[in-house]
Amino acid sequence: MLYTQLAALALTAVTLVASGCGGSSKSGNSTTGTATTGAQTTTTTAAVAPISEKEVKIKSGAPLPRTVWIKKGNAVCTHTLAELGKTSTSSGSSTQEFGRGLTQVIVYERAELDELSKIVPPADKTGDWTQFLSGLQRFIRLSVQVAKYAQVNQLNTASSIVEAANTTDRQVRLIAKRDGLMACTVS
Numbered sequence: 001m002l003y004t005q006l007a008a009l010a011l012t013a014v015t016l017v018a019s020g021c022g023g024s025s026k027s028g029n030s031t032t033g034t035a036t037t038g039a040q041t042t043t044t045t046a047a048v049a050p051i052s053e054k055e056v057k058i059k060s061g062a063p064l065p066r067t068v069w070i071k072k073g074n075a076v077c078t079h080t081l082a083e084l085g086k087t088s089t090s091s092g093s094s095t096q097e098f099g100r101g102l103t104q105v106i107v108y109e110r111a112e113l114d115e116l117s118k119i120v121p122p123a124d125k126t127g128d129w130t131q132f133l134s135g136l137q138r139f140i141r142l143s144v145q146v147a148k149y150a151q152v153n154q155l156n157t158a159s160s161i162v163e164a165a166n167t168t169d170r171q172v173r174l175i176a177k178r179d180g181l182m183a184c185t186v187s
Helices: 003-018 066-084 095-116 123-151 159-178
Strands: 033-037 040-044
Touching: 066 095, 095 123, 123 159
Parallel strands: none
Antiparallel strands: 033 040
């Protein structure tokens, strides 16, 4: 998940806003991002395009035993963390560079959400899993908004969105921790 990147997001956003960055109307909306999940590679040119507002749907099927569910969920989160470790949202001092870095992070987060939604939780964890995936989807949606502001050099107007993303991130991590998905709680 985007825990380390979120900390960088909040820190960079605060730093850039405090230093007065974010007043120009220049834009740089077209970026390319690539995510690899297992054998599948996804390349996105307009990575900050709006995402679906639909509720996340969990794959139907036989519920997995708790240990298998945890193992599969942790594997997806571990893979995403490895990919995120190669990405920087603080690659420079400009808000537009920050926005481009965040766009790549969003690509990985979307791929993670897609993979996690394919895992069928144990019957007694369906509610938590739905909340977890919905929270991750909300976090991605908020990150898309922040990236859009950054790419048009208007990050100073996104502080409330950054705070909402931080709150959502904390809630998602608490659910993951409670359910034993420790790789999904790494910050």
